[in-house]
Amino acid sequence: MGTGAEVAVACDVRRIGSPVDKLGDEALLAGLGAGDEELTAAFVRRFGPKVYGVALAILGDQAAAEDVSQAAFERAWRHGSSYDPRRATVGTWLAAVTRNLAIDAARVRRPTPVDPSALLEAAGVVRVGTEAEVLAGETAAELRAALRRLPPEQARAVVLCGLAGLSASQVAEAEQIPLGTAKTRIRTAMGRLRVALADPGGCDD
Amino acid sequence: MTDQGCGEVSDLLAELALGVADAEGRAGALAHLEICAGCQAELRSFADTADALASLAPEVEPPAGFEQRVLSTLGAARRGGVPAPAGTPATCAGPPRPSRSGGSLRRTHARRPSGSPAPPGRGPAGWSRRARHRALLASAAAVVVVGLAAAGLALSGAGGKPAPAKAVLTGALVSGHRHLGQVVVMRDRSALVSVAVHGEAGVAWVRCELVDAGGKAVTIGKFALSDGSGDWAAGAGAAAWEAHEALLVDAATGRVVARAELAAS
Ligand SMILES: [Zn+2]
Numbered sequence: 001m002g003t004g005a006e007v008a009v010a011c012d013v014r015r016i017g018s019p020v021d022k023l024g025d026e027a028l029l030a031g032l033g034a035g036d037e038e039l040t041a042a043f044v045r046r047f048g049p050k051v052y053g054v055a056l057a058i059l060g061d062q063a064a065a066e067d068v069s070q071a072a073f074e075r076a077w078r079h080g081s082s083y084d085p086r087r088a089t090v091g092t093w094l095a096a097v098t099r100n101l102a103i104d105a106a107r108v109r110r111p112t113p114v115d116p117s118a119l120l121e122a123a124g125v126v127r128v129g130t131e132a133e134v135l136a137g138e139t140a141a142e143l144r145a146a147l148r149r150l151p152p153e154q155a156r157a158v159v160l161c162g163l164a165g166l167s168a169s170q171v172a173e174a175e176q177i178p179l180g181t182a183k184t185r186i187r188t189a190m191g192r193l194r195v196a197l198a199d200p201g202g203c204d205d
Numbered sequence: 206m207t208d209q210g211c212g213e214v215s216d217l218l219a220e221l222a223l224g225v226a227d228a229e230g231r232a233g234a235l236a237h238l239e240i241c242a243g244c245q246a247e248l249r250s251f252a253d254t255a256d257a258l259a260s261l262a263p264e265v266e267p268p269a270g271f272e273q274r275v276l277s278t279l280g281a282a283r284r285g286g287v288p289a290p291a292g293t294p295a296t297c298a299g300p301p302r303p304s305r306s307g308g309s310l311r312r313t314h315a316r317r318p319s320g321s322p323a324p325p326g327r328g329p330a331g332w333s334r335r336a337r338h339r340a341l342l343a344s345a346a347a348v349v350v351v352g353l354a355a356a357g358l359a360l361s362g363a364g365g366k367p368a369p370a371k372a373v374l375t376g377a378l379v380s381g382h383r384h385l386g387q388v389v390v391m392r393d394r395s396a397l398v399s400v401a402v403h404g405e406a407g408v409a410w411v412r413c414e415l416v417d418a419g420g421k422a423v424t425i426g427k428f429a430l431s432d433g434s435g436d437w438a439a440g441a442g443a444a445a446w447e448a449h450e451a452l453l454v455d456a457a458t459g460r461v462v463a464r465a466e467l468a469a470s
Binding site: 032035037040041044045048049050052053054056057062066069070073074077078087088089091092093095096098099100103107108122123124125139140143144158159161162163165166167168169183186187189190191193194197 | 216219220222223224225226227250251252253254255256257258259260261262263264265266267268271272274275276278279280282283429431435
């Protein structure tokens with residue numbers, strides 16, 4: 001990102017008077033990288049709830065989640081050039097940036113108990129996706145559908161890691177299972193989710 | 206454990222991609238990933254799944270004033286400001302600076318309503334939670350490297366080709382005869398130093414130092430141990446190239462807690 005072309009496009013659009021909030025995610029990220037105040041503000045406005053939501057799911061503490069969110073935006077500014085539009089949307093990239101920072105921050109905190117069923121529900125996994133979502137082939141809808149198809153114990157293990165940032169040993173403790181079992185569940189679930197995303201229409205088991 | 210093969214590493218890829226692999230496993234796997242294009246590609250593929258999963262977290266409206274605080278942090282960083290140095294109390298974050306535009310980036314002093322007090326045992330006295338987070342996040346290099354490595358994005362630098370094997374130094378962290386963990390030093394663009402330590406009860410904060418052949422020590426950073434364990438990484442800059450030994454020093458007493466002799470792996 002951060003190419004001159006994207007910034008130029010963004011500036012042109014602004015010159016003709018369109019609100020910057022209508023710009024695409026990548027244009028806003030380019031504006032952030034280029035130091036444009038207006039585009040930066042729009043970027044923070046657009047992605048604030050997502051970044052904060054990811055941090056809060058892992059840290060479970062508002063103040064800590066805000067600190068990590070701030071750091072995530074700062075990192076997006078400094079390292080936006082590592083964003084690769086072929087691999088993920090800006091939102092997904094930013095979610096991953098935030099997750100990594102939040103997990104680092106969580107290492108010095110006491111783990112807070114997490115309810116995997118509540119996580120699944122909050123992530124919209126329990127609700128069956130609308131036909132439109134499934135037809136649109138959205139990654140998130142496909143992933144939710146794949147999570148629903150997992151054996152429940154695997155789905156719990158993988159959201160405890162992937163959404164709450166728990167380590168395998170913390171999953172073992174939370175689920176009261178041996179560490180090896182936790183690791184196997186995480187690995188198997190991730191393998192199935194990966195297959196489902198690679199081949200959404202296919203049968204993964 | 207210093208020399209993990211594809212088998213062991215592939216068992217860990219899902220946890221690595223999720224950013225939750227434990228300290229020891231991650232340090233060893235990073236060394237292998239640096240030289241194994243096959244495992245790198247696998248990790249990338251798992252990372253895409255893990256990132257999509259992270260993105261399922263429900264959006265939550267941040268507290269009032271969030272946007273202004275983010276924008277003033279960004280504004281300060283852009284003007285060449287760096288995050289507050291480790292140990293600087295949050296209340297000394299510096300005087301307000303005029304915004305160029307006088308508009309939306311103006312620094313606000315409205316702080317979020319203070320949340321619940323920090324639980325006991327979460328850091329040395331006098332360190333605000335914010336300052337500690339800053340300390341943790343301050344080394345921009347640590348943020349970059351840990352983040353990218355966990356996401357499997359930048360293990361091989363800009364060219365996308367695996368770095369030569371001699372670019373990785375590893376060493377077992379020992380105290381007397383006790384094995385306490387591992388240090389990995391990347392002698393590449395990232396200059397990453399990754400430290401995994403466990404079983405050093407009674408020490409809250411350690412300083413990581415790299416020592417060159419002449420005995421000169423450079424402090425790379427400081428990190429917290431939780432129940433005697435910790436897992437940390439930071440960029441070492443030029444010191445990575447000169448490093449012969451890594452030391453972990455108790456930040457409170459200055460005692461050398463553990464040392465690792467570094468050798469090409
Ligand atoms: Zn391999």
